[in-house]
Amino acid sequence: MSTTISENDVLDSALSAVATVIPLSMRPHHKPLLVHGSYVQASMGVLIAVIGELQGRLVLDASAATFSDVAEAMYGVTLEAEMLESFVGEIGNMVAGNAVSTLSNLGITVNISPPTVLVGETKIAGFQRGVHLPLELSNSGEMNVVWMTDERK
Template identity: 40%
Template sequence: MKNSIHNQLILDGTSNAIRTIIPLNMNIHPSFFMNEPYNQQEIGVLIGFIGDIRGRIIIDGLQSTFSQLAANMFGMPIEGEMLESFTGEFGNMLAGNICTYVGSQNINIDITPPTVMVGNTKLYGFEKACHLPVTIDGVGELTILFTIDDED
């Protein structure tokens, strides 16, 4: 029961966070659950949740999507190491906003440092993940996945 409540909190927090930090029109598509493995595209960031909710969030997309997102948010496109750094910081912003939302519901949650993943990667280690596709006007598509670890 707790996992379904926690899943909904993270999902609501994610929708709220993405609308808060991205100053563009977007379409947040319906979420769905998927089983492992997940095939990451070109670049992504993984951040862990710790505290009352334990799990992970992965934000995945094309390098061109993250570069265009940076251009819209900060006024200039970026590439290379700066793009990798931006991707990690974008993940921090999103996950931090999720923590603020979840914390407003009296649940203690924090995040781990981001792990940026570059290149096509097949991700394992979860039974079920919530998959949330987002299309950002003039930028491209992001995939947001989150998993909630089983309660002890």
């Protein structure tokens, strides 16, 4: 592989994908934060594994109310319970798919796993390092975008 992959490339592709998929205005709450050892998502989220020239995990997490607001903005309906969980998985799939497309345009070949929906407080560990960027969604709360880099084996 001749392309150098940076965490900024991954985070930029994920942020671009979030902005493409979610029809709400958003802005970073503050600068990206480094994550070491583990990350705890507090309410609801989705994890997508990335494999190929790049190894890691993309996590989107927010409150159930924020995800419900996103569903309402996208489809005009309020979702709850299992339907909301299914929606969260699909949002993860759409964001990861868009991010992979952007990375592909940079010459980086990767694939993604099916989404894993996380409900309730969940500690995610076993990664080398991570970058966490909280986004403020207009009138809908905060969504966290987290990229976790796996060590090459």
